Amino acid sequence: MxxxxxxxxxxxxxxxxxxxxxxxxxxxxxxxxxxxxxxxxxxxxxxxxxxxxxxxxxxxxxxxxxxxxxxxxSISPKLQSLYDFFPKMERELKKVGITIHHMWEQYLVLHPDGFQSSQFRHHYKIWGKRVNPVMHMNHKSGDKMYVDYAGKTLSIIDKESGELKEVQFFVAILGASQYTYAEASMSQQKEDFVRSVENAIRFFEGTPAAIVPDNLKSAVIKSSRFEPTINETLADLAEHYETTILPARAYKPRDKSLVEGAVKILYRRIYANLQQGSCGLDELNSEIWDLLDSHNKRKLTGRPYSRYELFLEDEKQQLRPLPERRFEIRYQSFATVMQNGHVQLSRDKNYYSVPYQYIKKKIKILYTSSTVEIYYKYNRIAMHRRNYKPYVYTTITEHLASTHQFVAG
Structure with a gap:
């Protein structure tokens, strides 16, 4: 050719x-x-x-x-005018309902003697490969947020022991604008992962239609090509923010290529400029966010705009508004109601009342940092404020049997 x-x-x-x-x-x-x-x-x-x-x-x-x-x-004026049209076209294609054929019709309005549909598509494909060799998925604004951990860890100084500790590097990226969030966290455990995902949503100031994690153990309990089992805590986060979890499909590298590409770029723009092993986690994150701001405001290759500008102009308004309250991680525990009408929350070694009809029944306890909810066969039967003081009984009088209420009175 x-x-x-x-x-x-x-x-x-x-x-x-x-x-x-x-x-x-x-x-x-x-x-x-x-x-x-x-x-x-x-x-x-x-x-x-x-x-x-x-x-x-x-x-x-x-x-x-x-x-x-x-x-x-050596490029003809006709072809050059076509290439000048493509940056605007690429942005328009991120909007829902906009197609290449629709943009070709707009192009013909501006250039009546321009290229026909097949040549238009052909040159757009060539242009896309030149300015972005991995431009193979058409991401819609506000549609997906991709999350993953970098393969290379960072290091901090433990303030208590003075020892050098490895920490994880979490990355989240919006599909359409490539606006990126990153932070260091202590581990890839469920609690740290969910908190990092929420921090990313808060950073973007809106909720995407779907969150796409890799098949991490902290996100997916059981992998499957058809119906993977999502971690219950991550599912709760999705419900709180009214979004969906769509794990990347196994053996489908294109599903996570965007975030993996972002990680490779951040290796050069963030890792190489960090003062590792000389500060704590908060100080390290402060450095990361300063460098991240420069990364997001840097012009994209072959385009006259940055990730941040693209986010503000095209994607931010497509994100769902945030709920007022942050998500509280819920933990679960199982117990049997004691003869006195209370159940023990073993983590705190304290007791909470339930209606007396459930004495000797096996129940499930869901608790956050502030509340304790007690369920029997999917029905909530009691709710209390969490009390961290051990060996204390938290009792609602109406839960007691009439004779016990009399004695308590």
Whole structure:
């Protein structure tokens, strides 16, 4: 195909061999490239005026965009006007109901002698690969938030023991704008994971239609291609924020490619600039958030806007409003009602009353930092304020049998 972009690894080798004094004939033969192709990229390299080290420091996406822009003089005005239309089109496609065909019709209104539908789609695909090699999923505004942990941990100083401790790096990203949140947390345990997910929702100031975690043990109890079992606490969080949990499908890397790509970028923009092992968790997170702000406000490759600008203009208004109260993690415990009409919450070693009709029944206790709820066969039979003082009875008089009420009186 005419003007097809050569693989970036080959272009790197062309520049390397040329810098080392190899002839164009040798480079052409060794890399199985035509002599005209070799001449073309050597010429572009000389026009750019960059050193071989500067070329090696760039990512494949940056290098491809650099060579494409340098060769832009050879692009016809008709094609250039089409490429100028694509950044706006990409943003519009993130809105619900907008299709490529719809945008092609708008393009023809502006350029009546422009490309027809098939060529329009073809060039959009080429443009998408140039400015973002992983642009293969069309994310709608406010639709999904992807969450995951980085493979590489961070480290902090434990203030009590003075020891060096490893901490986890949590990342959340909105699909349409790529607006990103990150924080360090003590573990990947259920409580820390759920709290990090909620912190991300609060950071975005709105709730997406769905949260997409990887198949973490803290998110998914049992993996399945058809109906994975969601952790009960994460399901409670989703109910509180009126959203849905959609675990990434096993063996489907595209389901989580966006957040994994974000992690790779944050390795370069955050990890490399952190003062690890010299501060506590709060100080580390403060550093992370400062660097994250710079990352979100940095212009996207090949586009005239940043993640933050895209979020404010296109995605924020599509998120569901937040509830006033934050989510409280609920823990559960099981017990048998004692003869005196109370059940023991073993974690605090204290007792709570239930209606006397449930004496000797097996019940479930759901408790948060502030409340204790008692259930029998899915029906709530009692609710109390949580009392942390051990060996104390919390009693509602109406729960007692009439004779016990008389004695208590």
């Amino acid at each position: 005419a003007n097809k972009i050569t693989d970036m690894s080959k272009i790197r080798k062309v520049i390397k061999f040329y810098s080392n004094g190899k002839s164009k004939l040798f480079i052409s033969s060794y890399l199985s490239l035509s002599r005209n192709t070799v001449k073309k990229y050597i010429s572009l390299y000389e026009i750019l005026g960059l050193s071989p080290d500067a070329i090696n420091a760039k990512t494949d996406a940056e290098l491809e965009l650099l060579f494409s822009n340098t060769a832009a003089e």
